[in-house]
Amino acid sequence: MAEEKGITPQSEDFSRWYIDTISRADLMDYSPVRGCIVFKPDGYELWERIQDGLDSRFKATGHRNAYFPMLIPESFFQKEKEHVEGFNPELPWVTEAGGEKLEERLAIRPTSETIIGHMYSQWVQSYRDLPVLLNQWANVFRWEKRTMPFLRTSEFLWQEGHTAHADEQEAREETERMLEVYRDFVETEMAVPLWKGQKTPKERFAGAVDTYSIEAMMKDGKALQAGTSHYMGQNFAKAFEIMFLDKDNQRKYVYTTSWGASTRLIGALVMVHGDDKGLALPPRMAPVQVVMIPVGPPKLREKVLEKFNPTFDALKAAGVRVKADFRDETPGWKFNEWEMRGVPLRLELGPRDVDSNQCVLARRDTGEKVTVSLDGIVETITNLLNEIQANMFAKAKAFREANSHYEIDTLDALKAHIEKCDAANETYGWVLAGWCGDDACEAQVKEETKFTSRNIPFEPPMTKHKCLTCGGEAKHTVWFGRAY
Numbered sequence: 001m002a003e004e005k006g007i008t009p010q011s012e013d014f015s016r017w018y019i020d021t022i023s024r025a026d027l028m029d030y031s032p033v034r035g036c037i038v039f040k041p042d043g044y045e046l047w048e049r050i051q052d053g054l055d056s057r058f059k060a061t062g063h064r065n066a067y068f069p070m071l072i073p074e075s076f077f078q079k080e081k082e083h084v085e086g087f088n089p090e091l092p093w094v095t096e097a098g099g100e101k102l103e104e105r106l107a108i109r110p111t112s113e114t115i116i117g118h119m120y121s122q123w124v125q126s127y128r129d130l131p132v133l134l135n136q137w138a139n140v141f142r143w144e145k146r147t148m149p150f151l152r153t154s155e156f157l158w159q160e161g162h163t164a165h166a167d168e169q170e171a172r173e174e175t176e177r178m179l180e181v182y183r184d185f186v187e188t189e190m191a192v193p194l195w196k197g198q199k200t201p202k203e204r205f206a207g208a209v210d211t212y213s214i215e216a217m218m219k220d221g222k223a224l225q226a227g228t229s230h231y232m233g234q235n236f237a238k239a240f241e242i243m244f245l246d247k248d249n250q251r252k253y254v255y256t257t258s259w260g261a262s263t264r265l266i267g268a269l270v271m272v273h274g275d276d277k278g279l280a281l282p283p284r285m286a287p288v289q290v291v292m293i294p295v296g297p298p299k300l301r302e303k304v305l306e307k308f309n310p311t312f313d314a315l316k317a318a319g320v321r322v323k324a325d326f327r328d329e330t331p332g333w334k335f336n337e338w339e340m341r342g343v344p345l346r347l348e349l350g351p352r353d354v355d356s357n358q359c360v361l362a363r364r365d366t367g368e369k370v371t372v373s374l375d376g377i378v379e380t381i382t383n384l385l386n387e388i389q390a391n392m393f394a395k396a397k398a399f400r401e402a403n404s405h406y407e408i409d410t411l412d413a414l415k416a417h418i419e420k421c422d423a424a425n426e427t428y429g430w431v432l433a434g435w436c437g438d439d440a441c442e443a444q445v446k447e448e449t450k451f452t453s454r455n456i457p458f459e460p461p462m463t464k465h466k467c468l469t470c471g472g473e474a475k476h477t478v479w480f481g482r483a484y
């Protein structure tokens with residue numbers, strides 16, 4: 001039995017709350033290698049649900065999975081200048097193997113543009129070979145100084161899509177299509193509201209022409225970049241000589257894209273929906289959607305089972321992910337345990353319920369308890385799960401709106417806002433502000449407030465006219481916030 005240890009309240013220390021929650025819910029453990037974590041079955045199962053949801057969407061948009069080696073020759077990184085500068089500080093190297101020093105060092109991949117670019121240069125010869133639409137599920141390494149389980153670890157799991165196209169327009173459409181795939185998955189399945197938008201040049205992926213992201217607000221008001229999609233133009237095509245013979249008999253460089261989402265989505269799920277009781281999982285993501293707990297004196301258990309077992313079977317047959325908890329613990333202990341693990345719905349059934357042909361349903365999202373008839377229980381529960389899913393999305397969206405600030409138009413006003421929040425122990429949230437497009441103005445925001453530009457949303461709720469920093473004419477309207 002798990003050690004009875006409280007979860008630090010969110011308002012007291014959000015980071016502690018997060019670590020307490022993922023530890024008590026048994027999602028992960030620390031590993032002997034610094035900055036790396038073990039994904040325990042309950043954590044890995046969340047990743048499997050993320051994989052299922054994304055993979056089916058990738059396939060529906062014409063992509064197929066492949067796998068490339070994890071070790072990448074050093075010379076590959078030298079071919080794209082920005083790429084090597086961006087990733088070099090974080091690369092772990094393999095320098096010897098089989099007791100011998102290697103002629104060329106091999107990097108453990110931080111991302112696979114280089115090795116995939118190399119292979120595409122051999123596979124693509126003619127316009128008939130295009131587009132190439134591949135995805136890879138893999139682990140990658142980025143040697144991080146400051147780590148946080150799921151959100152930032154030195155080794156993490158992800159998928160990386162890599163595509164090659166004959167022309168710019170098609171590649172740009174692909175970049176936006178995959179950003180929309182991420183939005184659809186994260187909002188529909190994870191019930192996490194997002195801003196889709198473009199990254200500023202400073203925040204671009206190393207080697208990309210344009211980077212787009214989906215950004216989510218965590219319950220401490222911080223931002224989490226939940227997925228990115230990059231338009232690479234011909235940068236990697238030129239570095240790796242990916243050329244094709246076009247219909248007009250000219251040899252041309254392809255246009256490439258890449259897009260990725262990782263196990264940090266697990267962190268987002270926890271931080272968007274969790275509360276002081278622990279995890280709260282939206283039904284579409286929850287490995288267990290309904291937990292059934294028999295109540296009443298043990299000597300009447302057999303009577304309870306008369307209705308309990310057929311109910312369990314009917315839910316299972318209807319495709320509901322249901323679990324029955326017969327452990328030798330008190331019902332109250334079990335209620336707390338499953339609430340902490342975030343199961344969306346609890347079904348309690350006791351001897352008196354059998355007589356009246358009913359049961360009690362308790363919702364994790366609202367804490368409400370209702371008594372319902374066992375007639376039509378499958379439909380009742382299916383409807384309720386849909387309602388919980390919708391409610392969790394609406395709640396997360398309302399939280400985001402309550403913590404989005406539209407009236408802070410100068411750096412001084414932002415600093416005053418931060419001071420005010422500090423004094424009241426409130427979250428800073430995000431600020432929608434104008435930006436003139438100058439890197440220096442963006443850097444000054446970061447330097448003086450630790451707020452970074454999140455993205456330039458595609459659909460801003462309002463348009464800003466003045467730069468937050470210099471007061472000059474705004475070229476873009478940008479979300480700023482503290483970020484993970």
Ligand SMILES: [Zn+2]
Nearest residue numbers: 436441467470
């Ligand atoms: Zn400015």
